[in-house]
Amino acid sequence: MKAAQINKYGGSEVVEINKNSPKPAAPRGQLLVEVYAAGVNPIDWKIREGYIPLKFPATLGGDFSGFVADIGEGVSGFKKGLEVYGYASVLGGGSGSFAEFVLADTKFIAVKPKTITHIEAGALPLTGVSAWQALVDHIGISRGKKILIHGGAGGIGSIAIQLARHLGAYVATTVSAKDMEYVKELGADEAIDYKNQKFEDMLHNYDAVFDTVGSETYIRSFKVLKKGGTIVSMLEQPRPELMEQYGVNAIGQLTQVNSERLSKLAELIDQRVTKVHVDKTFPLEQAGEALEYLKSGHLRGKVVLKMKKN
Numbered sequence: 555m556k557a558a559q560i561n562k563y564g565g566s567e568v569v570e571i572n573k574n575s576p577k578p579a580a581p582r583g584q585l586l587v588e589v590y591a592a593g594v595n596p597i598d599w600k601i602r603e604g605y606i607p608l609k610f611p612a613t614l615g616g617d618f619s620g621f622v623a624d625i626g627e628g629v630s631g632f633k634k635g636l637e638v639y640g641y642a643s644v645l646g647g648g649s650g651s652f653a654e655f656v657l658a659d660t661k662f663i664a665v666k667p668k669t670i671t672h673i674e675a676g677a678l679p680l681t682g683v684s685a686w687q688a689l690v691d692h693i694g695i696s697r698g699k700k701i702l703i704h705g706g707a708g709g710i711g712s713i714a715i716q717l718a719r720h721l722g723a724y725v726a727t728t729v730s731a732k733d734m735e736y737v738k739e740l741g742a743d744e745a746i747d748y749k750n751q752k753f754e755d756m757l758h759n760y761d762a763v764f765d766t767v768g769s770e771t772y773i774r775s776f777k778v779l780k781k782g783g784t785i786v787s788m789l790e791q792p793r794p795e796l797m798e799q800y801g802v803n804a805i806g807q808l809t810q811v812n813s814e815r816l817s818k819l820a821e822l823i824d825q826r827v828t829k830v831h832v833d834k835t836f837p838l839e840q841a842g843e844a845l846e847y848l849k850s851g852h853l854r855g856k857v858v859l860k861m862k863k864n
């Protein structure tokens with residue numbers, strides 16, 4: 555089978571398409587999934603560049619949507635041909651989803667949402683679960699609460715806006731000027747141009763901040779919160795001195811994609827609460843280009859690798 559792999563760290567030039575990667579049989583507790591589409595996330599180019607040590611050769615990718623092709627011993631509740639989606643990064647014991655087939659533990663898989671395509675479903679697992687985990691599990695967002703979501707046009711931010719609005723919150727978000735209308739269409743009440751406006755001078759007494767950007771954006775965000783508020787960051791670890799100074803709770807999130815969260819997301823998608831926006835698709839053979847395209851930034855929605863021609 556074909557797989558996009560690396561044998562050393564670097565830029566898009568280190569991504570090789572191995573046409574003879576062995577197609578595995580599903581071991582105990584796992585499924586072999588024929589991949590239809592695989593979403594590309596910032597973590598994939600960070601892995602390629604060596605932010606996290608790996609054993610080589612390593613197949614890139616985590617997100618996928620496809621069909622069950624083989625079922626390991628001890629697995630129940632799945633049958634061959636079932637449409638599923640999930641996460642299978644080599645970092646979490648999967649075989650990497652930028653390939654024609656992927657092995658994944660059933661703990662990280664759920665039935666694919668029925669009302670969207672495999673390309674949309676393949677774009678959803680890591681971003682959708684990140685938004686869910688932050689808003690529902692950490693912040694407990696609810697009707698009438700005010701939340702600032704940084705990076706509202708990004709993969710995680712765009713889902714977070716829709717989810718927060720569905721749960722009844724008032725949503726402010728930071729974006730580039732070109733994305734102001736886009737995030738309003740997603741449901742944001744207020745959009746702030748992060749290059750030309752200072753969000754900390756405009757927003758006060760917020761219940762929560764969801765930070766998908768990090769660094770100085772994270773530090774400035776404490777000023778927006780009311781006492782007892784919560785900030786969840788996808789990139790920064792809590793700073794006790796800032797928590798104490800502002801009297802707020804800070805959480806550094808490590809997203810854990812699991813079947814339960816994926817199934818809840820699928821329900822929301824099928825109830826048309828949340829849409830997935832795809833910026834561009836690439837064939838598997840152009841995995842290196844897809845990673846560079848995502849890294850270059852200023853996209854609106856997700857980048858997805860498509861393994862099937864139709």
Ligand SMILES: NC(=O)c1ccc[n+]([C@@H]2O[C@H](COP(=O)([O-])OP(=O)(O)OC[C@H]3O[C@@H](n4cnc5c(N)ncnc54)[C@H](OP(=O)(O)O)[C@@H]3O)[C@@H](O)[C@H]2O)c1
Pocket residue numbers: 595596597680681684704705706707708709710711728729730748766767771787788789807808809810851852853855
């Ligand atoms: N901790 C974890 O477990 C975990 C899990 C998943 C993701 N992450 C991390 O979370 C981050 C976001 O992921 P993603 O998939 O949403 O990335 P993404 O799709 O690349 O989106 C990032 C968004 O941030 C915007 N942005 C950049 N600088 C900004 C600023 N100063 N203020 C406001 N917005 C800004 C970008 O807009 P422009 O392009 O217009 O500038 C873009 O829309 C990544 O760094 C990723 O690695 C962490």
